[in-house]
Amino acid sequence: MERITKVEGNASLTLRVKDDKVTDVNFKISEFKRFYTEAMKGKAVMGVPQLLARICGTCSNAHILASITAGESALGITPSEQTKILRMLTAHGLMIRDHALHLYLFSMPDIYGKDAFLDFDENDAEQHQLLHDGFEVKAAGNFLATLVAGRSVHATYPTIGGFLHFPEKQGIAEAIRKLEAARPAVLRLINIFKEAPFHFKRETTYMALVPEKSYGYLGGKIMTSKGEIFGEDKFREQLERVVIPYSQASGYKYGGEGYMVGALARMDLAKDKLHPNTKESARDALKVFPSADVFQNNLAQAIEILHSIDESVEILKNSTFKAEPIVRAPNRDAVGMGVVEAPRGTLYHKITLGADGIVKEGEVIVPTGQNQINIEQDIGRLVQELLPASPTGGPDTPKEKIEFEIEKLIRAYDPCMSCAAHFLKVNWRKE
């Protein structure tokens, strides 16, 4: 498959089938490397978050937050309480907008048998409602991110040590209005993905950064579904990097095996910490978790949109923001690490600084890279099950149907190829 569609970035797939058996699956992230971890060398630390934001156009603000966390860890800077709150709101705005993009524009057309979200029929009451819903939810997330962080894409206000600009009262009131207005749409969204007829069960280890008190994306400890817990600074040493020669991205193993990060992992590990309003409204949907069904990553994302709305509204209603200076610290020879939950999963930044505050080296591990091994294994199994020889396969399932099933599954993972390289071209090799 030449180009996987309705995903972020470029990926292709080569499948080798011999005597009705899948012998090889190469999920190739074909984004050309742009060498950000090389480019950050020799740069001043304060400029690094803005540089690394450009790794990705959609989870850009997650990269900014991870890079800031790594820089502050290196310099020994503790952000103020207000800064932490503003960063949470930045993350919420990101989740709302990015999950909505993925769910409405990428995944929902598959449920309604449409090629594109824009093809939804305005003369059909349900589809008409969904068209309005999708853009309203995205706009609410975009508004929140713009208010708090300056922009949804490559945000300008967050920096190492704090924020450069603070939300105004009028903007806060409008954000609350937009978020509350979007809530009914999200309840409809949750229901659609709860009822969606696609399933793919696969047992795997789940991993996520889990905050201590409430469900969120910043701070806390890394947890796994095997019961392990470790600090951000131990994250990297738990992982084994796997070079995938045909792909422009690296894969990772945990405990010698592939594992999964993302909304499904977060929901499986921490649903009890969701906002009370979310738990109430999504009570039925939450019964699905913990789940080993890859497609429930979509449902988990929908619930996260609700949580992010509920928590943001509560924060905005109960906070006043005032201008604060950036917290500064002298440059020093140091290593810093930052782990955050990006929309698609756990994101890790490491930075090594010289005494002059200039970067010596850095490392970035993105969620899609961590899911790459599972994605490949799952595609192999999916295709195997669709082939004639399999008890579940039909007599000669047409290639187009198999390709569609593969794309649907990949979309459930919500991969971000721009991130993974620093959707789907399938090359079939029948032997």
Place this chain on the structure above:
Amino acid sequence: MSDEPKKLKIGWFSFSCCEDNTIVMTEVLNDHWADWKKIFDFRYAPVLKSKNIFDEFDIAFVEGAIASPAQEERVKEIRKRSRKLVAIGACAVTGLPSGQRNNFTPAQKEAIQFLVDRFGALPKVLKVSEVVPVDVEVGGCPMNPDDFLGAVNRLVAEMRKSQT
């Protein structure tokens, strides 16, 4: 018989980049989707749809820098089939930041050469206008949504005029 003007055929192409302009476009859609559904035929836009037709375009939007021979060929093909070609975003218009390896020190270039070779990348990352003539540029990292809308509206008006 409808008096409405024919829909303009749109192609949306992303080369070596972070796709921030694509994300900005999806946010512009929040407010403009209803109008755009009427006036645009998104013929080729893999971010939005699976059944893409690569035939001819009234307006081709190109983001990203050109990093490989295959990308070079592709953008030349796009230029051949498009009445107007709009380079969007800093990477397409200036080559940076995706082309940052062009500015690496000799030591850095040597360190990454095996990867450049492995994936058959170009020796130098190019901006779009180094490969094909560009009709309109909307720079920015990401492009400013109002600048983008302005350019789109101007092009639509221009093409409507030539349609009558």
